[in-house]
Amino acid sequence: MRLLETQRLKKYFGDTHAVDEVDFSVTQGEVLALIGANGAGKTTLVNVVSGLLPPDGGKIHFQGIDVTHQSIHQRIEAGIARSFQLVNLFDQLTCLDNIALPIFSREKKTRRLMALADKDRAVREEAMEVLQQFGLAPKAAMVAGGLAQGERKLLDVAVAYALRPRLLFLDEPTSGVSTREKAPIMDIITSIVRSGKITAVVIEHDMDVVFTYSDRIVVMHEGKILADGSPDEIRRNEQVTTTLLGTTVAP
Amino acid sequence: MTRNLRYLIPIALLLVILPYALPPYQTILFSYGLIFAIAALGFNLLLGYTGLLSFGHSAYFGVGAYAPAFLVKYFGAGSMELFLLAGIFFTAVVSAVFGFICVRYTRIFFAILALALSQVLWSLALKLFWLTNGTDGLRVPTPTLLGGLASDVLGSAETKLDFLSHRYYYYVLAVFFLCVAVMWVIVNSPFGKALQAIRDNETRAEFVGVQVRRYRWIAFLVSGVFTGLAGSLWVVLNGLVTPDILYWTFSGEIVFLTVLGGFRTFAGPILGAVVFNFLKAYAVGFTVYWQFLLGAVLVVIVLSMPTGILGTANTIWLRLRRAA
Numbered sequence: 271m272r273l274l275e276t277q278r279l280k281k282y283f284g285d286t287h288a289v290d291e292v293d294f295s296v297t298q299g300e301v302l303a304l305i306g307a308n309g310a311g312k313t314t315l316v317n318v319v320s321g322l323l324p325p326d327g328g329k330i331h332f333q334g335i336d337v338t339h340q341s342i343h344q345r346i347e348a349g350i351a352r353s354f355q356l357v358n359l360f361d362q363l364t365c366l367d368n369i370a371l372p373i374f375s376r377e378k379k380t381r382r383l384m385a386l387a388d389k390d391r392a393v394r395e396e397a398m399e400v401l402q403q404f405g406l407a408p409k410a411a412m413v414a415g416g417l418a419q420g421e422r423k424l425l426d427v428a429v430a431y432a433l434r435p436r437l438l439f440l441d442e443p444t445s446g447v448s449t450r451e452k453a454p455i456m457d458i459i460t461s462i463v464r465s466g467k468i469t470a471v472v473i474e475h476d477m478d479v480v481f482t483y484s485d486r487i488v489v490m491h492e493g494k495i496l497a498d499g500s501p502d503e504i505r506r507n508e509q510v511t512t513t514l515l516g517t518t519v520a521p
Numbered sequence: 522m523t524r525n526l527r528y529l530i531p532i533a534l535l536l537v538i539l540p541y542a543l544p545p546y547q548t549i550l551f552s553y554g555l556i557f558a559i560a561a562l563g564f565n566l567l568l569g570y571t572g573l574l575s576f577g578h579s580a581y582f583g584v585g586a587y588a589p590a591f592l593v594k595y596f597g598a599g600s601m602e603l604f605l606l607a608g609i610f611f612t613a614v615v616s617a618v619f620g621f622i623c624v625r626y627t628r629i630f631f632a633i634l635a636l637a638l639s640q641v642l643w644s645l646a647l648k649l650f651w652l653t654n655g656t657d658g659l660r661v662p663t664p665t666l667l668g669g670l671a672s673d674v675l676g677s678a679e680t681k682l683d684f685l686s687h688r689y690y691y692y693v694l695a696v697f698f699l700c701v702a703v704m705w706v707i708v709n710s711p712f713g714k715a716l717q718a719i720r721d722n723e724t725r726a727e728f729v730g731v732q733v734r735r736y737r738w739i740a741f742l743v744s745g746v747f748t749g750l751a752g753s754l755w756v757v758l759n760g761l762v763t764p765d766i767l768y769w770t771f772s773g774e775i776v777f778l779t780v781l782g783g784f785r786t787f788a789g790p791i792l793g794a795v796v797f798n799f800l801k802a803y804a805v806g807f808t809v810y811w812q813f814l815l816g817a818v819l820v821v822i823v824l825s826m827p828t829g830i831l832g833t834a835n836t837i838w839l840r841l842r843r844a845a
């Protein structure tokens with residue numbers, strides 16, 4: 271089943287055709303890798319689909335419903351969540367509160383003015399559980415601004431995950447961390463995504479990571495989709511290897 | 522919270538016995554401090570918790586102050602509770618409208634817009650003489666408290682000074698405690714967390730499902746009502762309201778006392794309000810150049826204690842504990 275489908279989706283920045291009439295689709299249950307060189311338009315595609323930027327043309331359907339002109343809030347309610355390439359956290363809040371907030375939001379409790387957040391046992395426990403899954407439980411009481419880069423990347427993903435979305439966009443979950451840390455971080459993320467039966471689109475530069483963790487790969491190049499297929503197909507695709515992989519993938 | 526009770530209970534007790542320990546004039550000064558503290562609590566919901574600097578909070582304080590004055594002028598009302606209800610009602614209306622306009626912007630644009638709107642009210646208060654008496658202002662006589670239930674423990678010989686330094690002090694204190702408790706719950710509620718999330722990262726807040734503009738508007742409304750309530754308490758203490766209270770310099774004082782006490786802490790603005798009020802009172806008595814003197818003192822304090830009095834006290838306390 272098609273969970274997400276875009277038709278001739280377009281986003282231009284002046285002369286830059288960041289997303290150029292893209293037909294992109296995500297199937298229920300898969301972990302899809304979205305790859306491409308710097309400036310290929312990956313982040314812009316996610317920005318448009320998640321509602322951060324309005325498209326210049328085209329349509330977005332989620333679960334068969336046209337969400338092209340829906341607000342960010344409506345898309346989140348429909349089940350689209352995302353993390354950010356550059357970490358976007360609530361730096362002065364504790365890690366626990368960073369996770370509790372999306373849970374409160376999901377349960378429509380953020381309009382409560384006259385109840386103490388900490389007294390909501392169920393939410394606290396769920397937030398602790400999420401932190402536990404991401405290996406961040408020991409940092410629960412620490413403010414998010416005080417975390418190390420790898421932990422910040424994980425928390426960024428955890429915040430989006432806590433919304434329990436149907437479709438989760440992860441924009442370079444391992445960027446800015448050392449090569450040594452990449453695999454453990456991806457291990458955590460993919461096992462959570464798979465066990466939670468969440469459909470995920472992961473933007474990633476590291477080809478080892480991409481081939482190891484994804485079911486399907488979509489390659490973008492200068493705003494267009496260059497190739498789309500299983501990891502094996504992409505590995506064999508000469509057009510892709512020459513434009514993209516030549517330098518990054520080991521023979 | 523239980524840890525905080527260790528400080529809260531002695532402070533609360535001190536506040537309760539205050540009128541018996543201090544001369545009436547000092548007690549009344551303290552009432553002013555408590556009232557400004559309520560205003561600052563409201564103001565800081567926007568600055569400290571939502572990340573919006575309003576340079577127009579004189580508007581809500583002023584509306585809160587004029588509302589009882591109108592009740593007296595047009596209906597001859599003399600009940601404190603009616604005064605407060607009117608203050609809350611009118612500031613809610615005004616801050617709902619002004620907030621609706623202001624929250625479309627952030628940062629300096631928000632600050633300037635809030636300032637501009639408050640100046641509109643100020644000029645209206647000056648110009649609409651038939652309504653406000655212009656610069657002569659409106660008088661507000663001593664009202665009955667709690668419908669007369671708490672009247673005249675001191676007998677009919679009670680002077681205005683007695684009233685203000687005893688019964689009215691306790692009335693203000695009770696409202697102050699209530700406001701502190703309510704605001705404490707608000708900033709620690711899921712809604713309060715959402716506001717802090719907006720302050721820290723607007724975009725991400727939107728992406729966890731917080732409707733940023735709407736939440737800012739609600740925060741604005743709550744903030745305005747707290748400040749308005751303070752205005753209604755103030756006008757009885759002052760006995761008179763003139764357009765001065767709507768002027769932008771008073772907004773500046775609210776900003777200043779909040780920063781002075783420390784806007785990153787819950788109690789900072791409260792402390793700032795009380796301290797500022799005493800500083801100002803003594804500076805006025807000390808020299809005709811009080812504004813200059815006060816400004817200089819404040820600049821020194823803010824420069825040497827960027828986190829405010831309470832923030833600095835916290836840091837020192839932590840350092841001492843670590844050393845011990």
Ligand SMILES: Nc1ncnc2c1ncn2[C@@H]1O[C@H](COP(=O)(O)OP(=O)(O)OP(=O)(O)O)[C@@H](O)[C@H]1O
Binds near residue numbers: 283288308311
């Ligand atoms: N807000 C913007 N304003 C102007 N140009 C933009 C904006 N965002 C992206 N672009 C441009 O659009 C193109 C696509 O950018 P995008 O960030 O989507 O690439 P990307 O595939 O995510 O690259 P990277 O791997 O470096 O993150 C780039 O040329 C970029 O400079």
Ligand SMILES: [Mg+2]
Binds near residue numbers: 312313314355441
């Ligand atoms: Mg990108």
